[in-house]
Amino acid sequence: MAPYEPEQNTSESGGPRAGRRKAARYVVPVAVAGVAAATIGLVPALATSGDPDLPDVTAQELIEKIAASDTQQLSGNVKISTDLGLPSFGGDLAGGFAPGGGGGSDEGGDGEGSAADPQAKLMELASGTHTLRVAADGPDKQKLSVLDDAAEYSLIHNGDDVWAYDSKSNEAYHSKTEGKAREKAQGKDSGDNSGKENLPEGVPATPKELAEEALKAVDDTTSVKVDGTAQVAGRDAYRLVIKPKQAGSTVGQITVAVDAKTGTPLKFTLSPAGGGSAVVDAGFTKVDFGKPAASTFDFTPPKGAKVTEADDAKSGEREHGFKDGGKDFGGKEFKGGQDRDGLDGLNGLNVMGKGWNSIAELELPGGQGIPTAGSGDVPPDAQRLLDSLGDQVSGEFGSGTVFKTRLVNALITEDGKVYAGAVTKDALVKAANSATAAK
Amino acid sequence: MSRAEVDDVRVASGPREVRRIWTFGLFRSELGITFRRWRTLALLGVLAAVPILVGVAVKIETSDGSTLGGGGEGGGPAFIAQITNNGLFLVFTALAATLPFFLPMAVGVVAGDSIAGESSAGTLRYLLVAPAGRTRLLLVKYATTMTFCLVATLVVALSALTVGALLFPLGEVTTISGTRIGFGEGLLRALLIALVVAASLIGVAALGLFVSTLTSSGIAAMATTVGLLITIQILDQIPQLHAIHPYFFSHYWLSFADLMREPVYWDELLKNLGLQGLYAALFGSAAWARFGAKDITA
Known part of the structure; x- marks a missing residue:
């Protein structure tokens, strides 16, 4: 072995060979970058490949497994x-x-x-x-x-x-x-x-709490089926797909990955009907069933x-804050109108429709709605802000504003009625119309 | 075994022995030069002053018995709300306060100066005349910079521990998960955190070393390194760029706080260390490629 590094002699010798040698050195950092990029790109792909092979179960059996x-x-x-x-x-x-x-x-x-x-x-x-x-x-x-x-x-x-x-x-x-x-x-x-x-x-x-909420909503308006298997947090799981049968709901489908051994829900995904990324995606990244x-x-x-x-x-303070807000997010969209006792802070609650398309109708305290354009109750700047938050709609019920999220939509009419549910804007307007016609 | 073979072994091991001594001697002299510089000492002094400043400020604000910031949203660096109950938390607060800027800036100055500084002072060619070799000189420079990372972090941690012990009570430590650990284990975690923080600076050090091989002006290399640091920190704040955030060397820096969870949450810590290793490999090899092929004119 040579006692000293050779490069100090070669690097200054000039000529085309030295030039090639210089270029060859840069292969090393490029190779390092390439290997890193390949590792970052390929490892997750390899890790998720291959759905586990599990014996077939029916949706009914799987739901019973979750319950048990x-x-x-x-x-x-x-x-x-x-x-x-x-x-x-x-x-x-x-x-x-x-x-x-x-x-x-x-x-x-x-x-x-x-x-x-x-x-x-x-x-x-x-x-x-x-x-x-x-x-x-x-x-x-x-x-x-x-x-x-x-x-x-x-x-x-x-x-x-x-x-x-x-x-x-x-x-x-x-x-x-x-x-x-x-x-x-x-x-x-x-x-x-x-x-x-x-x-x-x-x-x-x-995921377990979310899955239980979703399964509460299962009735004849819902289709439930087992759709293959998946690996979640390194465990084999069945995929249970829950889909509303009716049109008009903003809920596209709910996928629950159920651990094949213990029946514990491991992953919960709620996809909107409108497509795009999941509205709620909750899953274990690591799970251990030990004590x-x-x-x-x-x-x-x-x-x-x-x-x-x-x-x-x-x-x-808490009663108003959490009971209303918490049920809005945590309860209503899944429970489909079966358990509304939390909304006691508001009066005149009335549930229309059934299953996934149920719409809550209620009156704002004081009977005052969100003022629409031209009513002159609010300064123009504030009005513009309110308008930008929602869409103006009108129908037989009068006019109102629809506030949209990807899951829950709410229609607030001029006379202080609120229609809210996990349904599309058209369904809300239809509900408001029929409610007005019924009176 | 024949005599000839024995002789061969002896002959082969001789230069290697010499070489190891050479490397070590070079490393030691580099360390001496780096840490005897007034600039380095001033940087370390500034770093040591940060915990003193934080500790005294917290002490003054809470001297009338009030809690920090009225117990509201908890602004300021991480862990600052816990300092009054346990001085050990000053170590974590000081590291969280210095890690985003002061520490990497100091490292950037030392790393940026490592090759380019010699070049601009006209001493690089004399270093290379000695039978050290370019690769080994580069390794020694990088090792010196890493030693500075560790020393700088320990200076912050020790200064914070001293100030914390003087101004605030010590004792059982409550982890951020709400569980309790003894003071001894708390100290151990503080040491681990200091090591992780030092390791978090490996990426900047490698980047600085690479920049340092590009230019023959020490100031330019330092300015570029610190400039890159600031740019990356700003880009890391822009939400629209979130797709590339995980590849910024500073992205997982604050993950050292995960060591204070019970049990420790390793995911981001390991990501951080892996990322720093990647930066070291990438920019280290780039620096080697550049420095080995460079014409040394000064």
């Missing part, structure tokens, strides 16, 4: 992407749909809300992409963590306690679950629902953390 599935212990990572097609106002519009919930975090300084309030926080899941960590050990111990940049939001249910901890603001939120809360609240008139709504299941976030460490569910608020007790927070 008794997964008590589970931990894993969930990736949830939501694209409701809301106009992006700093990403906080979801808060606008839930006045109390969204406002609570803004008014944190007033002591009325807490940055760790679960209802305010979970509304953030209604837009964008989030990584969640879930762990469960039986019905008494659950943990849900939302991983943010350099911060984490944890919701921990352990026995009688529900803790929420927001590491970014170092605030904690504490409430007692049903049994204890009942006893505590007996002297108060707000006791009837304070316990239930504090459970961390207000907004369905895991999570007991310490996972231990929580003591750290020294100096601001702790808000659930009883201290105004119950009225």
Whole structure:
């Protein structure tokens, strides 16, 4: 072996050979770039190829398998992407749909809300992409963590306690679950629902919760079938496809990947009828059916953390904020009008149609609608903003504004009626017309 | 085994031994030159001042017993809300505050100067006259830059730990997942985080080294490296470019905070380290190609 590197002699020797040698050196970085690009491009493609070979099952069997599935212990990572097609106002519009919930975090300084309030926080899941960590050990111990940049939001249910901890603001939120809360609240008139709504299941976030909501909507207006298999989080799964039969719904189809061994839903995808990317896409990226460490569910608020007790927070504020907003996102579009008790903040609720095409009709408090152009109630600038948010429509019912998202559309008429549902604009107008004609 | 063979082995191992000593000697002298420079010391001084500034500011703001920022939305660098309860968090806050700009800027200055600085000072040809070889000189320069990455990160971390211990209580650490770990494990995680932060700078160091082989002006190389750093940081903020964001060397920098989760969330950490390795391989080989074929005129 030569004692010294040869290049110092050759590089300055000049001539065409040296030139070729120079060029040959650049092959190395180019090759490195090529290998890197190939790895980045090919590895995901190879990893997802090949659907597993599983024995055939019918849709009925699969649904029964989900229902019978008794997964008590589970931990894993969930990736949830939501694209409701809301106009992006700093990403906080979801808060606008839930006045109390969204406002609570803004008014944190007033002591009325807490940055760790679960209802305010979970509304953030209604837009964008989030990584969640879930762990469960039986019905008494659950943990849900939302991983943010350099911060984490944890919701921990352990026995009688529900803790929420927001590491970014170092605030904690504490409430007692049903049994204890009942006893505590007996002297108060707000006791009837304070316990239930504090459970961390207000907004369905895991594929299992989402799938259960979807299966509740299954009736004769729905077609359900098993459509092949897939690999989710390294596990073999069946794909269950749920499709509305009627036209007019904005829901295209719902796909649920069900773990072949345990019957646990692993991935939930809701595609809009209009095509494009999924409205809701929630799936495990990693899942483990072993028992999570007991310490996972231990929580003591750290020294100096601001702790808000659930009883201290105004119950009225939460009632309006979460019950309305939460049901809008979490419940209505899936439940198809079967469970509307949460909308008690508004009066005159009336459900029209059935199945996927059901439309909620309700009156805005005070009987005032959104003013349309020319009514002169609002300054022109504000009017223009309102107009840009929705489409003006008119029909036998008069005129109104349709507010559209990719899933839920709402028609607000001039006289303060609201028609909302996971249906198209035309279906809303038709519903409004028929409602007016019936009177 | 015959005598001749033994002799062969001895003959072969002789120059290699010499070569290793040479490399080590070159590395040591490079380290000495780099860390004895006033410029390097000033950079380290600025880095050490950041945690002091943050710590004192937090102490003053919370001295009347109030919580930081009224307990609202939690602005400022990551972990800043927890500093008052545990001084160890000042380490994480200081690293989160310096990682986006101060640390890579310092690394950019040292890396950009490594070859081009010698070139503009007219000392590069003398370095190459010594029997070191270009590849080895490049490796030594890169190793020196990486050592500076590590030292700079440790300076920030140690300064923060000292200030944190002096101004705030220490004790059990609450991870951002809400679980608790002992102070010893907290220290261990702080060390791990410092190492990850140092490793996050590998990409910038390789980029700086490559830029440094392109020009013979030290200032130009430093300015280009820092300019590229700022450009990448700005591009990383533009949502329309999200498709290429995962390939920016700075994109996963803040993933070091994932070490404070319980259990640790490795996905982005590994992505970050892989990305830094990719940058090192790509720009390292590009620098080798350029430097090996370059005419040294100064």
